[in-house]
Amino acid sequence: MSESPYRAGHVAVLGRPNVGKSTLINALVGTKVSIVSPRPQTTRHRMLGIATFPEGQLVLVDTPGIHADKGKATASAMHRMMNRAARGALEGVDAALLVIRAGQWSDEDTLAYDALKGAGIPVVLVVNQVDRYPDKTELLPFLQTVNEGREFASLHPVSALKRSGLQPLVKTVLGLLPEQDALYGEDEITDKSQRFLAGELVREQLMRQLGAELPYATTVEIERFEEEMAKRKGAPPEPMYRIGAVIFVERESQKAIVIGKGGARLREIGTKSRQQMERMFGCKVFLETWVRVREGWSDDEAALKAFGYTE
Numbered sequence: 001m002s003e004s005p006y007r008a009g010h011v012a013v014l015g016r017p018n019v020g021k022s023t024l025i026n027a028l029v030g031t032k033v034s035i036v037s038p039r040p041q042t043t044r045h046r047m048l049g050i051a052t053f054p055e056g057q058l059v060l061v062d063t064p065g066i067h068a069d070k071g072k073a074t075a076s077a078m079h080r081m082m083n084r085a086a087r088g089a090l091e092g093v094d095a096a097l098l099v100i101r102a103g104q105w106s107d108e109d110t111l112a113y114d115a116l117k118g119a120g121i122p123v124v125l126v127v128n129q130v131d132r133y134p135d136k137t138e139l140l141p142f143l144q145t146v147n148e149g150r151e152f153a154s155l156h157p158v159s160a161l162k163r164s165g166l167q168p169l170v171k172t173v174l175g176l177l178p179e180q181d182a183l184y185g186e187d188e189i190t191d192k193s194q195r196f197l198a199g200e201l202v203r204e205q206l207m208r209q210l211g212a213e214l215p216y217a218t219t220v221e222i223e224r225f226e227e228e229m230a231k232r233k234g235a236p237p238e239p240m241y242r243i244g245a246v247i248f249v250e251r252e253s254q255k256a257i258v259i260g261k262g263g264a265r266l267r268e269i270g271t272k273s274r275q276q277m278e279r280m281f282g283c284k285v286f287l288e289t290w291v292r293v294r295e296g297w298s299d300d301e302a303a304l305k306a307f308g309y310t311e
């Protein structure tokens with residue numbers, strides 16, 4: 001029997017908030033996005049994680065701007081940038097995972113599907129959270145409806161949380177990728193990406209804790225990222241990271257939302273972010289967070305570039 005060739009490529013992960021994309025990515029990558037190299041200068045995509053298997057490698061990427069962003073002023077620099085980024089974001093993407101929650105299909109999913117098909121990208125539909133249906137036959141009518149009139153490369157009911165149905169999904173996606181060597185080394189992680197990841201972890205906590213309340217134009221900048229040796233009495237010095245994160249919002253009112261009553265929310269965001277950083281970096285982290293107002297920054301392309309929203 002001949003061995004199947006190694007395959008590797010970029011796989012976009014799309015889906016509405018809360019459908020379980022992060023859970024799916026973590027399940028595919030294995031450990032919590034521990035193998036990430038954002039390389040912002042060489043790729044148009046924000047890298048979400050790299051899942052490496054004996055048969056191939058999935059480089060999971062984000063496609064900002066492909067998601068429908070409802071009710072926002074289209075004229076702002078943010079949107080011009082996002083739309084340009086959207087076109088760019090699909091370049092070089094070999095396949096896409098459109099993640100939905102079982103039983104829910106929305107207009108935004110239709111938009112995402114249309115954009116992907118328009119760009120000629122094979123779309124794998126990931127129907128997540130099927131563990132919510134003890135009787136799987138109840139799902140059949142829903143699967144038939146979403147499949148009607150659409151051409152998915154494949155349709156996979158999975159539970160990212162319970163890690164079920166993932167093996168066949170990986171097999172399908174690998175089959176859609178070009179035959180080539182791995183694009184990234186398995187343990188590729190640089191200082192630069194650690195700094196980037198620190199910002200992403202704070203952003204993730206903002207999303208989690210604020211949800212729909214999260215001000216649209218929020219960004220996180222890591223102002224400080226230093227390694228030092230922490231000394232404790234009677235113990236050998238241990239490496240630790242001293243990290244300073246600034247959360248930028250557009251208005252004072254938004255600042256109040258992020259900080260919360262008596263600073264409770266910001267403290268919670270800080271604690272959870274620090275715990276995640278310690279897990280990811282494998283050392284103690286001393287994290288300081290600030291919230292600053294930067295009015296109208298979304299209309300200032302130069303500022304956007306400074307924050308890394310470049311193409």
Ligand SMILES: Nc1nc2c(ncn2[C@@H]2O[C@H](COP(=O)(O)OP(=O)(O)OP(=O)(O)O)[C@@H](O)[C@H]2O)c(=O)[nH]1
Pocket residue numbers: 015016017018019020021022023024128129130131132158159160161162207
């Ligand atoms: N029951 C069940 N819950 C799930 C599953 N996958 C994710 N969840 C839960 O759904 C919630 C949202 O999951 P996330 O992975 O954060 O979703 P997301 O799509 O990344 O969300 P955004 O970051 O807001 O886009 C969490 O509470 C998860 O634990 C699943 O397969 N089954």
